Amino acid sequence: MANDIAVVVRDLNYLIGEKYILKNINFSIKKGDFVGIVGPNGAGKSTLIKILIGEIDNYTGEVMIKGKIGYLPQFQTFNREVPINAYQFVKMGSYKNKKNVKLIEKLIEEVGLSGKEKQLVGTMSGGEIQRLSLARALISEPDILILDEPEAGVDQMGKARFYELLEEFQKRLNLTIIMVSHDIGMVFEKCTTVMCLNKTLHCHGPTEKIKPDELKLLFPDFDLWIRSKNHYEREHEHGDI
């Protein structure tokens, strides 16, 4: 595996019963890439992520990962009744029992929540909890950050802020980021590489080389998306925000 490569997947197949969930998947990801994985519901995106993080291991093929992984799962729900504060929430991401007070405080500050260390997580907004989850995933100082639909349930402003943070971390720490997203606009604006998945890999390459026709095949409502200045935006009806 070359030095500048973070992930290699070769001839990956995954079946449940007799049904292919993932078929003949081949790709590699360079260190420092910000990869956006797009595809319709049921395409196998979360399954691929679970294979990368080692949660699913009964696949065939080769999966090679260089470096430590930090992971933000899909559908994380925080029970707002749980009486923990922001500091404790971030600390939970650390497997080491050593005191890393400084790192926790630094991360809370970097995700824009300094001064809120003692605030109960249950009293924070969805966007704040999501940024706190990002801090928690970064506490183990990963080389590769994997996120599954991190924008779900967060408003447009919160989303934009979150993507900016990801881009900042990616550039500053030379972090490799692999992110599943349904927000094609954000993916085309922020990601360096796009992967279109629907059981097989339909396309994979630098963002600027992905052709609209390839996406059209995957998304029946693709006509609602317009391409401008190298990024996609959902077309809005008048009066719609």
Ligand SMILES: Nc1ncnc2c1ncn2[C@@H]1O[C@H](COP(=O)(O)OP(=O)(O)OP(=O)(O)O)[C@@H](O)[C@H]1O
């Ligand atoms: N435990 C399971 N048992 C049976 N089928 C499963 C299981 N987990 C996933 N599947 C099937 O595998 C396929 C891929 O699911 P997966 O969750 O990876 O899709 P996805 O691309 O993440 O979808 P979404 O965009 O809705 O999150 C689906 O057809 C799903 O029904």
Ligand SMILES: [Mg+2]
């Ligand atoms: Mg999924």
